[in-house]
Amino acid sequence: MSIAACPPLLGSEALPGEEALPSSAIPLGSAPRGYRGRITGIVGGAHLSDLSEDELELRLLEFGMTEGAVVEILHEGAFGRDPIAVRVGGMTIALRRREAMTVLVTAC
């Protein structure tokens, strides 16, 4: 998985529609450390935490997790490999795998 194959897109590229998700998409929360991929959508998330589905999606978007953005899992915690530290759009975000399950990604 070379860096050249996965340029840091910043949203101007063609983006998949919210409904038409590629079948190869996996949840970011299940990816191993070192995984590098592109966000294809944010789905679900109801009853995951104290936030509503929309609120969780808003929080993720506000941390720059928009469709097309490239994400990479940089670090993970010692217990249950949780939480994870994700590089996205020039910054590093810490979040739990549970919430990251709503972020769908395809490897690149």
Place this chain on the structure above:
Amino acid sequence: MDALNLDPAPVFALVGTPNSGKTAMFNALTGSRQKVANYPGVTVERKSGPLRLPSGAVGRVVDLPGTYSLRARSPDEEVTRDAVLGRLAGEARPDFLICVADATNLRLALRLVIELKTTGRPLMLVLNMIDIARRRGIEIDVERLAAELGIAVMTAAAARRVGIAELTDALDDWRKAAPEGSTPSWQAPKVRDVRAAQREADRLIALAVTKPAPPDTLTARLDAVLLHPVAGLLCLLALLFVMFQAVFTWAQPAMDLLAAAFDLIGTVLAQILPAGFLLSFLQDGVIAGVGSVIVFLPQILILFLFILLLEDSGYMARAAFLMDRIMGGAGLHGRAFIPLLSSFACAIPGIMATRVIDNPKDRLTTILVAPLMTCSARIPVYTLIISAFIPHRQVFGFASLQGVVMFGLYAAGILSALGVSFLAKLFFWRENPTPIFMLELPDYKLPRLRSVGIGLFTRAKIFLKRAGTTIFSMMVLIWFLASFPAPPAGATGPAIGYSFAAMIGHALEHVLWPIGFNWQMSVALVPGMAAREVAVASLGTVYSIEGGKAAAAEIGQALAHQWSLATALSFLVWYIFAPQCASTLAVIRRETGSSKWMAVSFAYMIVLAYSASFVTYNAAVALGAGG
């Protein structure tokens, strides 16, 4: 002051994402003349300071809490939203908004700018840390950005005070132009709006930023160790060890000096004033009371020095990351770690530090359990009882029994705090699923001496101000209870024996005898409410020993004759849990904004203390330690 300028001072509000260097910008604009207070009704810190503009006019700068959006998610962010929109009671609507952005990380900041623009208020964007951006090869077309956004865009490196003169010039021109802006209007953006705004921000970056920010190599290298599952935790432990050592050993000389100074003032007063109520009030009420709290200033400053360094360097977010799972097991948030750690010095700064937790329930749980951490005020009580009752001998071949007991008391505090938060989670907030944990891990930065200095100075001011108000009034009340009514003529016992405190003590004895407390101990608990360690001095007083802390060894001997081992153990256990600190309760009330939670913490701690002491006392008596 410009006498001709009859206009009220223009208000400039700093808005920006966390870690944008907003505070450095605030410090660069206002210097050390800043004022830190609370917004009315909420416990969010309000920082403001005067800004002298090149034309001689004086404006005011307000540093609003960092936020990613006006869609407020915490009390801090609500303040930012309401201040920007002019909805904050008792607070003038800012005339100008200055959005501070980290030039190396523009994605989220530009989205915030786009959202701020919709409010219709006069707005300027300052690309901060431009020096770091340039060093990392990030070229930003400022004019293009300004043209696209339709607002003024400046560059600065606030921590080095670069670009500040240009910025104040621009602010002056801005003030003279006096743009009216429209009455602020704002609607909470929906998912679709946020997505569109982020697209727009990304489009601007593609246009105006020549090169996307490469990751900071130093941060990557440090994180390879500091966020490593094993090495990272070990580094955190080592750091905590150093922090503890520092709080307890470096502070000692300064604390001794302060204690000696208060003793000296007391002695001098005793020489120049006639014996009587005035002297007693000054000596026992003001100096012994307030002095015993101010003595902790060095410890609190060292603790805050560490906290400020960790925050400014960017490590604090890493500590929360490393501890999230461990704390989460007990129903606490990763960010609760530092407040609880601070509580080992004193629960007051610990409870104040819970402001970093954005979820109100998490914050409340942390506030409720923080007083269970063994604060430094318990140490004098623990040492007195342990040295008087626990034999000085070796156990397990290497440890001293006294040390083991001390460690046990600390461990009991930690375990009970974890237990209480676990139970709170289980019973009270079960319907509330796990709160979210999501935070930015900013690039590491070398902390700036100046901003750390200003931070320490404001902490010291806040602490001393409280010692002069809340704690002072508590001390006066307790002194009053312990001094009145005066003993009748020809009384033989110590004066406190005839006071309201003694009446309370005798009344308390009816309740406290099942846990092995006699009336003298019950009396000592009353002044002990002022500050835990005051109980040592009051035990001295009720057992007619003169000399306060200096006579601690003597008090110990007296207690060893008067108390059974069971009583001593029960007293130690009482001090692990009991809410024996009026200032902590006052801070809980202030920070939670309600007397209800103060009452809740008082009640649960009393129940815990009583039951634990009851079990300890009766078990010890059953084992033959009651004689």
